[in-house]
Amino acid sequence: xxxxxxxxxxxxxxxxxxxxxxxxxxxxxxxxxxxxxxxxxxxxxxxxxxxxxxxxxxxxxxxxxxxxxxxxxxxxxxxxxxxxxxxxxxxxxxxxxxxxxxxxxxxxxxxxxx
Amino acid sequence: xxxxxxxxxxxxxxxxxxxxxxxxxxxxxxxxxxxxxxxxxxxxxxxxxxxxxxxxxxxxxxxxxxxxxxxxxxxxxxxxxxxxxxxxxxxxxxxxxxxxxxxxxxxxxxxxxx
Numbered sequence: 001x002x003x004x005x006x007x008x009x010x011x012x013x014x015x016x017x018x019x020x021x022x023x024x025x026x027x028x029x030x031x032x033x034x035x036x037x038x039x040x041x042x043x044x045x046x047x048x049x050x051x052x053x054x055x056x057x058x059x060x061x062x063x064x065x066x067x068x069x070x071x072x073x074x075x076x077x078x079x080x081x082x083x084x085x086x087x088x089x090x091x092x093x094x095x096x097x098x099x100x101x102x103x104x105x106x107x108x109x110x111x112x113x114x
Numbered sequence: 115x116x117x118x119x120x121x122x123x124x125x126x127x128x129x130x131x132x133x134x135x136x137x138x139x140x141x142x143x144x145x146x147x148x149x150x151x152x153x154x155x156x157x158x159x160x161x162x163x164x165x166x167x168x169x170x171x172x173x174x175x176x177x178x179x180x181x182x183x184x185x186x187x188x189x190x191x192x193x194x195x196x197x198x199x200x201x202x203x204x205x206x207x208x209x210x211x212x213x214x215x216x217x218x219x220x221x222x223x224x225x226x227x228x
Contacts, residue, residue: 004156043218
């Protein structure tokens with residue numbers, strides 16, 4: 001069955017520390033891959049996306065993600081976390097068919113310690 | 115550029131009542147999506163419109179949920195009658211083209227069914 005897994009429900013990091021949020025997917029072929037962020041009371045905002053090409057993708061707000069085909073993973077990273085990064089982060093995939101629909105993981109809530 | 119607008123932002127109803135949500139997508143966006151986000155889960159696509167035609171409604175509980183997009187612009191999502199398990203945030207998103215494009219999300223409507 002097609003699925004997106006974010007194994008960490010919560011992650012707490014200190015401000016200034018590095019961050020890695022995990023995402024694994026299960027599909028027959030490599031789908032399009034996305035990371036979204038959702039702040040309280042806000043809609044989802046796209047951080048970055050991977051369609052093809054360079055497997056290290058740069059996004060907004062200093063985030064990057066690396067696609068690893070062998071591990072079916074698309075982990076999100078940031079070298080130095082700011083307090084304003086506290087939010088919920090969602091990994092999403094879109095199968096490379098004609099549906100164009102997004103399938104989301106269950107999310108990881110990031111807490112930032114001062 | 116104005117974003118995706120949704121109203122109301124919050125709604126509390128009794129079970130078996132009906133409720134309607136409204137979405138105004140970004141001007142010129144051909145594709146409109148409605149997602150349901152239950153607490154602790156990622157958004158789940160309910161229905162996708164392309165202009166005013168339905169592309170995918172495979173996960174819409176059609177016995178109680180209905181949606182329309184008149185004139186290919188605004189959209190309404192209705193629940194009648196509501197159940198306790200319908201308590202969720204209902205997100206509307208839009209994208210520019212009819213193929214795959216970035217989805218822009220509205221702030222959502224938080225529904226509580228008592």
